[in-house]
Amino acid sequence: MCTDFRAQLAAADAALRARLVRKDDLRHMTATGTLRARRLARRADGRSQSPGETVVRDALMDRGLVVEPQRLIEFVGHVDLWVEERMVVEIDGYAFHSSREALGEDSRRNNALTLSGIPFLRFPAVDALRDPDLVAARIEAALRGRTNLQRRHPR
Incomplete structure (x- = not known):
């Protein structure tokens, strides 16, 4: 406690x-x-593979959204969070996204999602851990089609 x-x-x-x-x-x-x-x-x-994924998943669930961690999407692979059965959210930690290979794989996955018509958002793990509620608010705004997202950065 x-x-x-x-x-x-x-x-x-x-x-x-x-x-x-x-x-x-x-x-x-x-x-x-x-x-x-x-x-x-x-x-x-x-199924969550990092603390950043966990805290954002919880913040989204607090907002009443349906979230599935590590959903397998054809031509993309497993995604961190599948939100409301229509949006991918990736939480990127430096340890797994800092090499040339990781950058290339992230680009391949982004392109596959775009070509599939699946909307996606990426957030640095440090932002997810620092303010998961703000990250969740941005995800919810994107799901609702709002374009007036807060300008404040969670850093």
Whole structure:
């Protein structure tokens, strides 16, 4: 209880992904734990591959949006977040997006999404971690077709 909910959720996601705990272990919390523990058990998803993905997913879910982590899209591959079954959101961490090869792969994926007619947004992981609610607001605005996005950068 000494950390915020999203930090706990990111830890739960990582533990599930690493198979240190099972979803059943977390479900047990649903029956026996606090309201916060039950929410954690419901929201934890081992498919998320980074804390940035986790916190943005949670912020989008707080807004009532449907989010699927690591959705496989033909000709693109797995995408970080599939939002409302119509938009791709990628959260780019420096560790996996800093090489020439990664830049080339990101370009290939962006082109495949564009050619498929699937809208997508990319956010640096540092922005996602610093202000996931602002990132979620920008995603929601894009989904709603609003063009008057906030000019403020979350840095």
